[in-house]
Amino acid sequence: MRKLFLSLLFIIAGIICLFSQNPERVYQSHSEENGIFSVTTNDGKYLFKYYSTEILETTFVPNGEETNANSHAVILQPNKVETTYKYVGNDITYGTEGLSVIVTTEPFKISYTYNDDSLISEKRGYYKSPHESMELVKDHIIADVSEKIEFNLTEEEVLYGGGSRALGMNRRWHRLPLYNRAQYGYQSYSELLNFTLPVVLSSKKYMLHFDNSTIGYLDLDSRKDNTLTYETLSGRKTYQIIAGNSWYDVVENYAELTGKQPMLPRWTLGNFSSRFGYHSQKETLETIDKFKKDEIPVDAIIIDLYWFGKEIQGTLGNFEFYRDSFPEPKQMVDVLKSQNVETTLITEPYVLKTSKHWDEAVNEDILAKDSIGNPAVFEFYFGKGGIIDIFKPKGERWFKDIYNRLSDYGVNGFWGDLGEPEELPNWVNFETGSADELHNIYGHNWAKLVYEASLESNSNRRPFVLMRAGYSGSQRYGMIPWTGDVSRSWGGLKPQPEIALQMGMQGIAYMHSDLGGFAGANLDDELYARWLQYGVFQPIFRPHADETLASEPVYRSEKAKKLANFAIQMRYRMLPYNYHLMAENHIKGRPLMRPLFFEEPNNADLLEYSDAYLWGNDILVSPVLEAGKKTQEVYFPRGSMWFDIETDEVIEGGQKKSVTLSESFIPVYARGGSFIPLAKPMQSTKSYDDGYLQLQYYHDVTVTKSQRHLYMDDGITTNTFENGAYQILDFEAKIRGSWLEIEFNANNGKNFTPRTKTIDFTIHNIEKKPKRIKINNEKVNGTYNSQYKTLTLNIDWDTNTEKKVRIKLRK
Template identity: 70%
Template sequence: MKQFFIYISIVLVTFSINAQNPNRIYKSHNEESNVFSVTTNDGKYIFQFYSEAILETTFIPKGETNIKASHAVVMPPEIIETTYKYVGNNITYGSKGLSVTITTEPFQVSYKYKGESIISEKRGYYKNEHQPMDMVNGNIIADSTEKIEFNLTKDEVLYGGGSRALGMNRRGNRLPLFNRAHYGYETESKLMNYTMPIVLSSNKYMIHFDNAPVGYLDLDSKGDNTLTYETISGRKTYQVVAGDSWYDIMDNYTELTGKQPMLPRWALGNFSSRFGYHSQEEVEMTIDKFKEENIPVDAIILDLYWFGKDIKGTMGNLEFHKDSFPNPKQMVQDLKSKNVETILITEPFILTNSKKWNEAVEENILAKDSIGNPAKYDFYFGNTGIIDIYNEKGNAWFKNIYKDLSKLGVTGFWGDLGEPEVHPHWVQHATGSSQEVHNTYGHDWAKLVYEASLEANPELRPFILMRAGYSGSQHYGLIPWSGDVSRSWGGLQSQPEIAIQMAMQGLGYMHSDLGGFAGANLDDELYARWLQYGVFQPIYRPHAQEDVPSEPVFRSEKAKNLASFAIEMRYRMLPYNYHLMAENHIEGKPLMRPLFFEEPDNQELFDYSETYLWGNDILVAPVLEAGKDVQNVYFPKTSYWFNIENDDIIEGGQTKGIQTHPAYIPTYVRAGAFIPLAKSMQSTKEYDANFIQLQYYHHESVEESERDFYFDDGKTVNAIEKEQFQILEFEAEKERRWLEIEFEAENGNNYTTETKTIELVIHNVDKKPKRIKVNKDKVNGTYNEDYKTLTLTVTWNTKEEKEVRIKLSK
């Protein structure tokens, strides 16, 4: 009898944990036109597959209508083969991969991927009193909020929520979904410029809450294994995204919300940037200084002084200030003749004393107050209104600004303060209140700039740098940065985590102001270490307040030399980095990748960001502390790893203390990897795509290895669709004492092939080889006994295959 009562107790506890809202009662279900629906006493569930690994769920409360418009989803639902089962109390509707089960009594919605449980609703949808947070007091205003609540397993690690500095595992936090700048943050920031309603789990699934209005993301803050999405209004829609690997999940999510377009190749070069350049003369002098010092540079960014002499009172002019920039068109042309692109800052605010205020009022392009007048309010830069990009007139007016600037030769735009930085709750836009569009303002602004750029220059890839956006913004080419980080070691320490987390949420180009932005900290060691880290993060852009120079040409000789070495390395890695851009565009792969992508079952790596992968084959351990002589590096167990500077080989599956060097950070290459390098250059415009120094990291543990590298002209829009691309394929195979390396190319139908010179460098060759053959011809190579490398030059017509055979000595 005692055992019976224990059993009943266990059953009751199980029901209390797993049962959903106790007041929700199943009524009926139906499938029609590839949409599965379940009706309850208080509303209706709609389930629709986008693919075999993406399932969208919408709950429509009784008396409400379905809001179909999504701010993020661009993928049309696929018609896929589904299965249906109704056994006992369980109704299961699924694809070959993902399935949803509705338990009719007690009511429950749960999800599985290939038979394994991944997540279930707890209370599901419900509504109750708003519980405001002090950090967003006055920003998120509502009497009640709508929630969707889920069960979590006790051990899963949670990622997501956008850009934050919290440590990789964000479980235990209630996070506001309200884009807001955090000036001068260091190692912790719970709220920053770029929030997203996304949760990823170490159990390999993602949930995207497809809703624009502000709210919260509660990642089990009460410690009761509960995940809650909370919003003031809008859609009760979420997509569950699954996959066999982390890379599958990234690919599936970015297919759902849109892949990042290819950037222009010059975006991978070095930028000259500061707050800010005061005149045309200063711009030209700065670039001339780069040229004099032989430090490569591809672009210069003009901060807000391009439209006015003062920080305050000029925002919204949106045209060159003639006193300071007397001939902007000539300046842009002169910069272009020096292989330097011009990027201009813009903001969505029109000050009431700016040159464009009267025009903005007359053209009816501004957001409104409660009685329909242009909304006006004060912030740091002055008394202002904000452009209503949701108003057709406002959208067209702002687009024309960008088109006119493009006609001057400007090829990149920087969208600043796009949270928007100050956005009172009473401001009304054409499509809703500020609270309804606040988080998506930067997202939709990026779309506007992207479209304007292509309308002005249909054959040039846009470059759009933005401080704020939302889920799916990568589809419009948005390149985010991590805001006004402190110029301190603490500021540097948070950067790998922020970039990796954002990359996992689809924003592969998250980067930082290299050297740090906020504070007058003249620290050469910090500056050098930050720029060394910058070699292996997406955009290379030193930027800071002008009291301490951000450009290496204005730093001490020591700092300048260290920076120059890092920048040189960045440029030499151009063909490898460009392939990472293509992988991101085609498959949604992050450029920076956490090590648990490599070892998905290693729980010790779930909260680890100090070492990461740059692409597939380069392991990077940034030096994040002052005076650090020894850096602890974890080497993934999946490979042996070559020190990129001296070829020391370390077996994976261990953490080792690595002696640091002032000129570079610990960087390793995977055994069996091919790494293509370019010649030294002063600009990506000088890049010689017909020369590749191809490094092959030979190791006895690798019997066979293959790598592909993507090439195109670096500027054509939709080059893949137009078949104006080339993929070079390199394969290495060991057969007894012979090492065979094959070259093969896949050429797009509209790609003009050219003969390439391949300087092949093979590492870890113990002795001088006995024989080397290219196809059937015997050739000589150069063997370096000290470094154990073999170098030979191969001329390759990429219309044909090429084979290199090397007979290794015993």
């Protein structure tokens, strides 16, 4: 009997621990004032604040600490939302029509619901405990005690987030350091890369953003006891919980909270010539000449660190063209511009003692300091010197002036490298905080600095900011990150879609690869071609590599060059569609690359699937990530028919199917009912003619009504959408009996001048030659291809007016 009694006591104690929070935390009182709901406990105070009906911020302020409202990530101002309050039994419920917090007074507990469904609850909530070091960062994250916020997870949750990692889509069961750090030559697995984020997303369609830049960890149930823990060395105990009815709602709400990506210049959607690196002006110009001779499109060239010195080491901080190698930089940039090629220069945030600017940096007092107030000097791979204190107004201004001077040459883009930062001892101090506090936001603030300096040089020209590291919200500074120094191998290629998909979910939509791989002397034409074919359907198309092998197709074998050119030409044909994705990201915050579980959130088989993904709403892509494959299994999302864009084969959604592979392209499919706009072939985006469209409509008899949009503007000017200097074309298809009706309309911004467009309109999946075709009630003849079952019409459309196409189909 005694044993039974003790067993019951243990069970009851276990239940209390499971459903309570910190057993030492005791509720005392609560109140609401000025839109903030507060709950006082014996050891601190909870503050709850709504930014919108689907975004709630929670802050815990321990006794003896002051409220810290400083956020590096959040820019949304709290909205006044309608809230409800009720106190029933031990439960206080405070919330909006969707998202609520429930405070259980005894035993004390904090939990959250959305539409009355449970999202997550705090376990111990905030507490302190001895710091548990990780071997991976033992020399970088150093502390005796760390502060934690602990939550309960459900058994079935799949977790995403934490920034850029190569772990598989499900990041549960990992303890992830929050410490931006490069890993040279990584392959299919990497726990830590350049761009970490204090963000967790759950398959239950909610997001947690921990609003504190100090280094630490995200423990995503590494002990497999259904516990999620945020760990930090110091700083705010603040997190936002973001909910939504769909995955698109969640990511769009997060983009509202932390900022949306500005429109990039249209040329960034073209092909880049890039390597580590071009040693001279002569080599730079000769490379572009080869692109022109081989008729391979190119829009930009990126010049690595040899522009300011002959050597890799000892030259960081020169920030001036090395005239022995680049004797006439302005002339070089002008020649490139005459060839429709933009110039981007690499920069780094370090000033070495051997550089031209060391004395100036010391005298101007723009470097970070050591513990006694002297310039912090440390040694690393590139040499001995210090790091610019961009958090100090003087340091920020000094660095901005560097970019302004470089812009005077006609340079239209800047690359910020080593911005993790690559080397930053924890004893270094900046004007606004310690290295531990600011390490993870150095790249973030550097991106802001470059973005603002670019606008100072030309306020009406969109900046191009290529950066290797950043923080939550870095997208609002136009940041374009890449996946780091990946191995030039099949192992390196394999995780690239996963990394980009994860980052897109976390607000960083332009994460992309060094196409072909960066590190290693692996001359593999099949790998190179497959990487570039994947690159057609990822945000930035930029082959790049170290000097052991050429990254540019013009220096590869004839076969590799041919396959690369085919991919690059496809990239350029996709320009109207891709540009619309850019606008959709800017306006709504939607990622360009989207996991298939966005389409089917209740399909458990897709929650860890990245073998195929959506490029925008209507294109399904399945990259080839292994050598020598002849066939590949692709999952086709249910609810749509999918058209092979090369053969027009139609595949019903809701199934996995083995498809035959071609060496010339990867499997790509268009959604039934979609309008896919294509451009004429071109050698540069500068020659893009937006007065012409090759418009593909994928007719599907099961789709009785379909509507799509296409965004257009000048591709150069800042704030075109905000200023009404845009046009949105609307395409709508309806099936009415035996008639297929298609309407063209245009929504013209107040500062946009419409023009007539020529449209080569191809309708797929027309089983028989139509009986009649009318455009605005005038009978016309189209071109019917019985082999491919397509109908093509040539249409001139004054976009001030509506255009209507009616096609009488044969049964």
